[in-house]
Amino acid sequence: MALSRTIVIAGAGIGGLTAALALAARGFRIVVLEKAERLEEVGAGLQLSPNASRVLVELGLTERLKLRAVTPEAVSIMSARAGGELLRMPLGEAASARAGAPYWVVHRADLQSALAGAVADHPDIDLKLGATFEDVAPHAKGLTVVHRSGTIRRSDLASALIGADGIWSTVRQHLFPEVQPRFSGLIAWRGTLDATQLPKDYTARRVQLWMGPNAHLVAYPIAGGRQINVVAVLPGTWNRPGWSTPGDPLEVMDAFAAPRWPASARMMLATVDSWRKWALFGVPEGCPWSKGPVALLGDAVHAMLPFGAQGAGMAIEDAAVLARHLSFEVAESTAGISAALTQYGRARQARVRRVQRTARQQGRIYHLGGPLAAARDLAIRALGPNRMLARQDWIYGWRP
Numbered sequence: 001m002a003l004s005r006t007i008v009i010a011g012a013g014i015g016g017l018t019a020a021l022a023l024a025a026r027g028f029r030i031v032v033l034e035k036a037e038r039l040e041e042v043g044a045g046l047q048l049s050p051n052a053s054r055v056l057v058e059l060g061l062t063e064r065l066k067l068r069a070v071t072p073e074a075v076s077i078m079s080a081r082a083g084g085e086l087l088r089m090p091l092g093e094a095a096s097a098r099a100g101a102p103y104w105v106v107h108r109a110d111l112q113s114a115l116a117g118a119v120a121d122h123p124d125i126d127l128k129l130g131a132t133f134e135d136v137a138p139h140a141k142g143l144t145v146v147h148r149s150g151t152i153r154r155s156d157l158a159s160a161l162i163g164a165d166g167i168w169s170t171v172r173q174h175l176f177p178e179v180q181p182r183f184s185g186l187i188a189w190r191g192t193l194d195a196t197q198l199p200k201d202y203t204a205r206r207v208q209l210w211m212g213p214n215a216h217l218v219a220y221p222i223a224g225g226r227q228i229n230v231v232a233v234l235p236g237t238w239n240r241p242g243w244s245t246p247g248d249p250l251e252v253m254d255a256f257a258a259p260r261w262p263a264s265a266r267m268m269l270a271t272v273d274s275w276r277k278w279a280l281f282g283v284p285e286g287c288p289w290s291k292g293p294v295a296l297l298g299d300a301v302h303a304m305l306p307f308g309a310q311g312a313g314m315a316i317e318d319a320a321v322l323a324r325h326l327s328f329e330v331a332e333s334t335a336g337i338s339a340a341l342t343q344y345g346r347a348r349q350a351r352v353r354r355v356q357r358t359a360r361q362q363g364r365i366y367h368l369g370g371p372l373a374a375a376r377d378l379a380i381r382a383l384g385p386n387r388m389l390a391r392q393d394w395i396y397g398w399r400p
Contacts, residue, residue, distance in 0.1 A: 003333065005029050007326075008145045008158040010133040010171050012039060014108070015298030015315030016164030017115035020125050021059050022323035030125045031156050033147050035132040035165075039116055044190045044276075045222040045229030046108050047207065050099035051398040052313035055320045057101060058400075064114035069104035070221045071096075073205045077380055077388075080212030081373045083262045086380045089388045091207070098389065099396040105207065107222040107229070111312075133170050136161050136294060142334060143293055160337050161294045162322065164315070167281055168241055169300035175291045181281040184305060186363070187236040188280055189252050191272035192227045198271060202264075203228060210265050211376070213369030215255050217265055230272055232256070233306075233363075239279040247277035280305055285353055289345025293337040297322060302352045307366060308359035310395065314352055320400035321347050355395070 007023055009016045012034035020030045048056070048069070056065065073092040076085050095103045119125045128149070135146040142159040163171025167181050195203040203221060210217035215234050222229045234255045249272070256269055283303045289296055298315030325344040330336040368376050380388070 003159040003337070004142045004157045006031060006156060006158045007160045007162065008033065008143075008156055009162045009164055011163070011165035011169075011298075011300070012036075012116070012127060012129075013164060013166060013298065013315075014111060014115065014312050015319055016162070017112065017119055018055065018059070018316050019162055019164055019297055019319035019322055020119055020127075021115070021122065022055075022319045023326065024122050024124045025059070026323050026327060028124070028326070031145075031158070032119070032125065032127045033131040033133050033145075034127065034129050037130045039112055039129070040109070044108060044192055044231070045105060045220060046111065046312045047220070047309040048104040048106060048111070048316075049309065049313055049392075050095060050101035050103055050396040052316040053104050054099075054101035054398075055316045055400065058320075059118070061114055061118060064117055065104070065106065065111070068110035068114065068224060069102075069106040070205060070225050071102055072105055072207050072220060075207045075209060078208055078210040078265070079373070079377045079380075080210060080261045080265065081369075082377050084264070086377055087383070087385060087388060088206070089385050092205075094389065095396065098393070101396075103396075105220045105222055105229070107227070108312075110223065133163075133165065136171075136174065138292075138334075142337075159293065159334075160326070160341065162297055163294065163300045164297040165300055167283060167299040167303040169296065171294065172283075172287070172296055172300050175294060175296070176288055179284060179287045181241075181283055181303065183239040184280045184282060185235055185237075186280045186305070187234055187238060187277055188306065189232045189234065189247050189275050189277045191230050191275045192222070193230065193271045193273070195221065195226055195228055198228065198268065202268060209366075210261075211366045211368070211373070212256075212265075213260055213373065214367050216363075216366040217256070217269070219268060228268075230268060231306075232269065233280070233366075236279075238277070239281075241279070241281070243278045244276045245278065247275040249275055282356070285356060289348065290338075290341040293334055293341065295322070295341040295344060302356060304352075304356045305359045305363055307363040308355055308395070310355050310359065313395075314355060317351075317398065317400070318348060324400055351398070
């Protein structure tokens with residue numbers, strides 16, 4: 001008896017929608033279950049380095065994104081101790097030529113909208129909003145995936161289930177209940193501001209990374225350059241799950257007080273009218289990637305600290321590798337599907353683990369103070385822009 005040609009994906013975030021497009025391009029019928037009644041902005045800006053943008057370009061999303069994404073010219077690495085810029089690492093044409101794909105910064109809602117538009121236009125993808133994944137069970141033709149819409153319980157027959165439902169994944173809880181997210185002891189604060197509120201030098205097409213004692217700050221243009229996305233990361237004990245809780249601006253300003261932080265950084269923070277905060281959790285490195293014909297993707301299996309700007313990028317990479325391993329040939333049997341999903345996890349584990357560890361290490365470096373911060377600043381200056389860019393080759397140069 002032939003298996004179903006349907007793959008069910010739980011979660012319509014960036015990873016889930018990218019996986020839907022990548023798998024549909026392989027000829028599968030895709031059902032995406034999303035518990036939200038409508039797709040709304042969660043988070044704010046994000047960075048898409050060439051390893052991620054390459055996948056989106058190959059999926060045909062360039063036209064949908066080109067008016068929304070910004071191509072920054074550089075990353076300015078700034079030091080609170082030094083009071084300004086240490087080094088300007090080229091991006092723009094330099095990064096694109098080196099890696100063969102663009103470096104974009106984009107509002108998360110704009111990226112999700114572009115992905116959702118492509119999904120809506122694809123005849124083999126069915127996006128079900130207000131549909132909550134509940135259970136999965138083996139079936140003669142594959143899997144029975146049970147979901148609920150309000151009081152109505154429904155099921156879909158599928159050959160595979162992909163859990164792309166985020167750090168608090170219901171699919172992961174179903175497969176591996178012993179794996180629980182861990183609080184990092186850090187809280188990210190985010191806000192946006194109109195670009196016209198700042199002097200022109202602050203709104204240039206570049207990413208600013210400010211490093212300081214026990215805190216750091218990232219700012220870059222989004223929404224075609226009309227807005228500036230600001231993220232401040234601080235230690236703290238508040239650790240409620242979720243992505244968007246209102247925060248007190250005074251708490252941010254106190255953490256970035258003078259004289260430890262220069263006026264230029266403080267002015268940018270003071271211009272943000274409304275702050276939202278989220279506690280930074282991670283999924284332990286040992287989380288399994290699959291079990292039989294069910295696999296995890298993105299934050300569900302490897303939620304990481306944002307200090308490498310690779311959270312979304314790793315989910316997008318996952319989607320491309322997953323599609324590469326699944327084909328109609330392997331989908332002829334449950335054993336073939338299970339083997340393909342095992343291979344997908346093995347293909348991803350080493351790279352994702354390295355990115356996770358690099359992000360943790362960079363977070364520690366960003367937050368140094370005193371003599372260690374002075375040594376860090378000297379080392380960064382000594383590297384120079386080109387060598388600093390070359391150090392990113394292992395991330396940016398990735399191809400599916």
